[in-house]
Amino acid sequence: MDVHQLRVLAEVARTGSYTAAAVSLGYTQPAVSYQMRRLQEAVGAPLVVRTGRGLQFTEVGHVLVRHADAIFSVMRAADQEVASAVAHGGGLVRLVAFQSSCVTLVPRVIEELSTAHRHVRVTVEQAEPVEARRLIRTGEADLGLLCNWENEELPDGEETMLRLELMTDRRFVVMREDHPLAARPTVDLAELADNNWVMESFRDRFLAACTNLGFAPRVVATVDDALAIQVLVSSGLGVTLMSELALHAHVMPGLVCRPLDNWPLRRTYLLLWPDMLRVAAVSTAVRVIRAKAQELAATGPAICPSRTRRAP
Structure with a gap:
């Protein structure tokens, strides 16, 4: 086996065909077929089998793809470590992060790095966890801020890969302060069955929860910008759900936010290949992210403090 054959293998796994892998790599299709044939000969077992017009990886093939990903991770880490050593500990860190972290945690990290660690340069790309996970696995990003629910596998x-837990946050109902439930300390989802909703595109868990409670929510607006969501709620269009992390950034006047009862906590964590911690710039970024996450978790969001009323 050599690295060129493994790179072809990984690209065939990613694209699903020899032809697509050839286009991606800039090879001819016969060249990809030749490299795959040589790799299978070296391994001594079939890696892929044809299923009609498609390809299916064998168990041995899946195992080798996982190892190929790890090998490329080590190579990327070595490349960045050398570059960082040449730059006296400096270097570029490519960060991918989910939306609410981009308006709360990430700005604090960037500010700290720009003042105390100017040798570390950071680029940021916003992506949902599924896409962020892919970018980390393929090496298109060095470090990922991801989230999932506490009861998920x-x-x-x-x-x-290496997963470093950072913090947890709650789900909040955001509504106008003249809403009938605004004075309540917490709100149950079932109590909002008759409301209109302003929601994000990714709302499968919300829809499933509503179905389990026996109602279909009236979603009157689909918006993926946190400020736009608050503006629409403030106008009286409907109510919404937002993460506690997003509410650290801003809450519009006239709105109140109440914890949603019986909803799992959301976990925010860092995801990276273990070898990337050997890269000085990445290691520095990880330390700063963990410190800023602890600060954020300790302070808690200032959620409508002047308009919080006691429940009757």
């Missing part, structure tokens, strides 16, 4: 694709 370990997501597929993270088995061989």
Whole structure:
């Protein structure tokens, strides 16, 4: 086996065909077929089998793809470690992060790095956890800020990567302060069955919870920008659900936020290949992210403090 054959294998696994892998790598299709044939000869077992017009990886093939991902991770870490050593500990860290972290945790991290660790440069790309996980696995990002719910199993694709827990946050109902439930300390989802909703695109868990409670929510607006959501709620269009982390950034005047009862906590964590911690710039970024996450978790969001009323 050599690294070129493993790179072809990984690209065939990613694209699903020899032809697509050839286009992606800039090879000819016969060249990809030749490299795959040589790799299977070296392994001594079939890696892929044809199923009609498609390909299916064998168990041996899946095992080798996982190892190929790890090998490329080590190579990327070595490349960045050398570059960082040349730059006296500096270097570029490519960070991918989910939406609410981009308006709360990430700005604090960038500010700290820009003042105390100017040798570390950071780029940021916003992506939902599924896409962020793919970017980390393929090496298109060095470090990921991801989230999932506390009662979920370990997501597929993270088995061989390093996961560092950072903080948890709650789900809140956001509504106008003249809403009938605004004076309540907490709100149950069932009590909002007759309301209109302003929601994000990714709302499968919300819809499932409503179905379990026996109602279909009236979603009157689908918006993926946190400020736009608050503006629409403030206008009286409906109520919404937002994460505690997002509410650290801003709450519009006239709105109140109440914890949602019987909803799991959301976990925010860092995801990276273990070898990337050997890269000085990445290691520095990880330390700063963990410290800022602890600060954020300790302070808690200032959620409508001047408009909080006691429940009757």
